[in-house]
Amino acid sequence: MRDRHRHRLRTQGRHDLASRPASVRAARRTLVGTVAIAGATAALVAIARGGQAAWLCVPAALLAAGATRTRLTGVTAACTVIAGALAALLAGASTHGRPSTVLLVVVTALSVAVLLAMRERLERERDVLRASALTDPLTGAANRRSLLSRIDYEIARHARTRRNFALLMLDLDGFKQLNDRFGHPAGDDLLREVAGALSRVIRDQDTVARVGGDEFCVLAPETDDAGAERLISRVQTAVTRVVAGVEALAASTGAAVYPADGESAGELLEAADQRLLVVKRESRGTRPRRRAA
Numbered sequence: 001m002r003d004r005h006r007h008r009l010r011t012q013g014r015h016d017l018a019s020r021p022a023s024v025r026a027a028r029r030t031l032v033g034t035v036a037i038a039g040a041t042a043a044l045v046a047i048a049r050g051g052q053a054a055w056l057c058v059p060a061a062l063l064a065a066g067a068t069r070t071r072l073t074g075v076t077a078a079c080t081v082i083a084g085a086l087a088a089l090l091a092g093a094s095t096h097g098r099p100s101t102v103l104l105v106v107v108t109a110l111s112v113a114v115l116l117a118m119r120e121r122l123e124r125e126r127d128v129l130r131a132s133a134l135t136d137p138l139t140g141a142a143n144r145r146s147l148l149s150r151i152d153y154e155i156a157r158h159a160r161t162r163r164n165f166a167l168l169m170l171d172l173d174g175f176k177q178l179n180d181r182f183g184h185p186a187g188d189d190l191l192r193e194v195a196g197a198l199s200r201v202i203r204d205q206d207t208v209a210r211v212g213g214d215e216f217c218v219l220a221p222e223t224d225d226a227g228a229e230r231l232i233s234r235v236q237t238a239v240t241r242v243v244a245g246v247e248a249l250a251a252s253t254g255a256a257v258y259p260a261d262g263e264s265a266g267e268l269l270e271a272a273d274q275r276l277l278v279v280k281r282e283s284r285g286t287r288p289r290r291r292a293a
Helices: 002-011 019-047 051-066 071-091 101-134 144-161 175-182 184-201 225-243 265-284
Strands: 165-173 207-210 215-220 250-258
Touching (some): 019 051, 019 071, 051 101, 101 144, 144 215, 165 265, 225 250
Antiparallel strands (some): 165 215
């Protein structure tokens, strides 16, 4: 589930057509920048009539490779700079003080390789930090911050298509008593099992999030009222199997559907929470206290 959630975070906006023109413009800027750097480096080497000025291709290649986004384009940019510098070097009339061509290429290539390796390492660490900032560390599900961001994204998307999506809120009744009786490790194991059960009964495009101690949410795009009822049934069945045999432990659920129940993340969470409270009141026969969404 953790891998699927990370994959969803990385690909959330990838299919948005509005991002394509920006990507094309960025690629063109990179190409123009690479050509400009290669041309300037070759011109400087030619003006200096070769010699030690050829070493200018090292920082120039690093600059060109650093402005790219992928390893392939970085290598291509560096090769372009090196080729321009070598062409100017070999065309120079003077061979006095000319550096070894092989040494020049090797030093530049190794420098670029170190740059690209360090950049990829930093990008991996950035992805890990991003995932940890958007993932619940105990269950591997999305956290509240990730859920709110996803709801805002779905609101914008469904507003354009005038479609519905559902937000389901789930609360484990009796979880505090289980923690008190069996200890927090047992409670943590139960939360992980519930998160796993939820992830197995939802679609790939749905999102499971843990938003509180024993509170979970399921965000289901392209889902209307009837679909929300079916989702509640699947979720209830999955959670019931997990808590089967655990005395005094059950699950309450409430759902909200965009846009009928709200047009913002806060409104949808509030609507789902109020319906969850109604379910709790009906199941317990008592009036629970109001909780913040």
